[in-house]
Amino acid sequence: MKLRYRYRIYPTPVQANRLAQMFGCSRVVWNDALAFCQKQYAQGGKYPGSSALMQHCITKAKQTEERSWLSSVSVVPLQQSVRDLDVAFRNFFSSVSGKRKGPKVRMPRFKKRHSTQTARFTQRGFSVGSKLYLAKIGSIQVKWSRALPSEPSSVTVIKDALGRYFVSFVVEKEPELLPWNDTSIGIDLGITTFATLSTGQKVEAPKPLKRYLRKLACLQKSLSRCEKGSNRRQRAKLKVARLHNRIKDIRTDFLHKLSTQLIIENQEINLEDLNVSGMLKNRRLSKAISDLGWRQFRTMLEAKATMYGRDVNIISRWEPTSQICSCCGHREGRKRLGIREWQCLNCGVFHDRDINAALNIKAAGGHSEAINGCRRECKPEVNSAVLSEASTRLVDKQLELFAS
Ligand SMILES: [Zn+2]
Structure with a gap:
C-alpha cells in the first residue's frame, strides 16, 4: 500500500x-x-x-x-x-x-x-x-x-x-499482518463520552479546542487589533498559528493512540456510520463535533486495519442501535437523550445506554455472542423507509438536546 x-x-x-x-x-x-x-x-x-x-x-x-x-x-x-x-x-x-x-x-x-x-x-x-x-x-x-x-x-x-x-x-510499503485473534468489538461514538466500547470501557476525549477556546479568542482579538503589515501583527499571527497547531497535535495524538490500541487488541472492529457532515451543519454543535475528530478516527482505523490485516465494519446509521435491548432483541422505541440508563420491559435487564448501543453495533457487525445468539430471530422486522425518517429526526433531536 x-x-x-x-x-x-x-x-x-x-x-x-x-x-x-x-x-x-x-x-x-x-x-x-x-x-x-x-x-x-x-x-x-x-x-x-x-x-x-x-x-x-x-x-x-x-x-x-x-x-x-x-x-x-x-x-x-x-x-x-x-x-x-x-x-x-x-x-x-x-x-x-x-x-x-x-x-x-x-x-x-x-x-x-x-x-x-x-x-x-x-x-x-x-x-x-x-x-x-x-x-x-x-x-x-x-x-x-x-x-x-x-x-x-x-x-x-x-x-x-x-x-x-x-x-x-x-x-x-508491504502490509505487516498482525497475528490473528478472534476478538471483536463494537464502538459507540458520542459527544459527552468519545467512545463507549462493547466491553463496557468508556474513553474520554481530550477536547483541546474547548480547553483553549478562550485563549484562542483572546489571541485572535489581539491579532485583529494589530495594524496590517506591522511586525506586531506578524508576531500575533504566529501566536494564533502556534495555538492552532497545539490543539491539532493534542487531538491527533489521542486519536492515534486509541486507534492503534484498538487495532492491536481486536481482529474485528465495528463502527457506526455517522453522518458527520450533516451534523456539522448544526451550528451549535459543529464546534464540539469537529473538536472530537470522529471522521479522522474512522480514517485512521481503516488505514491501520489495511496495514495490519484487521477488519473494520461500518454499520448503517439507520440501524436502531440505541432502541434495541442487546440481551433479548426487544425493541423499545425511541428514548430521550436524557435517559442514560433503562430497563428492558421484556427481559428485565438494566442497560447503560451507550454500552447497549456498542453491543448492538458489535452484533450488527456479524459477530454475535452466545448471549444474544437468538437475537436475529427475535428482532422485529422494520420497514426501513419509516425507520430512516424516524432516525433522522431522532438524531437531530439528540443533537439539540446535547447542545442545550
Ligand atoms: Zn431485553
Missing part, C-alpha cells in the same frame, strides 16, 4: 530563499492555469487538459517578459502543479456527473500567498541520501526520525503557517 512519510527539514537561509521562489512559481503556475481554464469555460470552450495547460502556462509563459522568471526554478514542480490541478479538475468533473461517490468535490480554487505553501517533485527532481537533494535548491538537511521503507516515488515540500519546513514522501 502507498503511505506518506513525513520529516522535518532544515534549509539554510540561501536554500530557504530558493524554496520561497519555487513555492511562488508553482503557485503562480497553478493560478494561471486555473484562470486560463475559467476563461475557456466562460467563452464556452472545453477543458484544455494538462498538456495544453503546460504548454500555455509554462513553456509559452517563460517566453513572455512578465513570466520569464519561471525559468529560474526547476521545471519539475511547475509541471507537477499543472498535473495536480488536472487531477483536481477531473475529480470535480466526475463528482458533478455523479461518477465519483462520496462527498461533493468543489471546483479547484486559487492559491493564496499567505497560507501553507507546497511544491511537489517527482523522481527526476530529487534524490535521497544522508541529505535530501532537490533540483535547483541543493542538498537540504533532514531530521530522519525513522527509516524510509522503500524508494519514494514523489516528495512534497511544505512550509506551514509557523514557518517550519517539512517533506512528505510517498512510499510503497
Whole structure:
C-alpha cells in the first residue's frame, strides 16, 4: 500500500530563499492555469487538459517578459502543479456527473500567498541520501526520525503557517499482518463520552479546542487589533498559528493512540456510520463535533486495519442501535437523550445506554455472542423507509438536546 512519510527539514537561509521562489512559481503556475481554464469555460470552450495547460502556462509563459522568471526554478514542480490541478479538475468533473461517490468535490480554487505553501517533485527532481537533494535548491538537511521503507516515488515540500519546513514522501510499503485473534468489538461514538466500547470501557476525549477556546479568542482579538503589515501583527499571527497547531497535535495524538490500541487488541472492529457532515451543519454543535475528530478516527482505523490485516465494519446509521435491548432483541422505541440508563420491559435487564448501543453495533457487525445468539430471530422486522425518517429526526433531536 502507498503511505506518506513525513520529516522535518532544515534549509539554510540561501536554500530557504530558493524554496520561497519555487513555492511562488508553482503557485503562480497553478493560478494561471486555473484562470486560463475559467476563461475557456466562460467563452464556452472545453477543458484544455494538462498538456495544453503546460504548454500555455509554462513553456509559452517563460517566453513572455512578465513570466520569464519561471525559468529560474526547476521545471519539475511547475509541471507537477499543472498535473495536480488536472487531477483536481477531473475529480470535480466526475463528482458533478455523479461518477465519483462520496462527498461533493468543489471546483479547484486559487492559491493564496499567505497560507501553507507546497511544491511537489517527482523522481527526476530529487534524490535521497544522508541529505535530501532537490533540483535547483541543493542538498537540504533532514531530521530522519525513522527509516524510509522503500524508494519514494514523489516528495512534497511544505512550509506551514509557523514557518517550519517539512517533506512528505510517498512510499510503497508491504502490509505487516498482525497475528490473528478472534476478538471483536463494537464502538459507540458520542459527544459527552468519545467512545463507549462493547466491553463496557468508556474513553474520554481530550477536547483541546474547548480547553483553549478562550485563549484562542483572546489571541485572535489581539491579532485583529494589530495594524496590517506591522511586525506586531506578524508576531500575533504566529501566536494564533502556534495555538492552532497545539490543539491539532493534542487531538491527533489521542486519536492515534486509541486507534492503534484498538487495532492491536481486536481482529474485528465495528463502527457506526455517522453522518458527520450533516451534523456539522448544526451550528451549535459543529464546534464540539469537529473538536472530537470522529471522521479522522474512522480514517485512521481503516488505514491501520489495511496495514495490519484487521477488519473494520461500518454499520448503517439507520440501524436502531440505541432502541434495541442487546440481551433479548426487544425493541423499545425511541428514548430521550436524557435517559442514560433503562430497563428492558421484556427481559428485565438494566442497560447503560451507550454500552447497549456498542453491543448492538458489535452484533450488527456479524459477530454475535452466545448471549444474544437468538437475537436475529427475535428482532422485529422494520420497514426501513419509516425507520430512516424516524432516525433522522431522532438524531437531530439528540443533537439539540446535547447542545442545550
Ligand atoms: Zn431485553
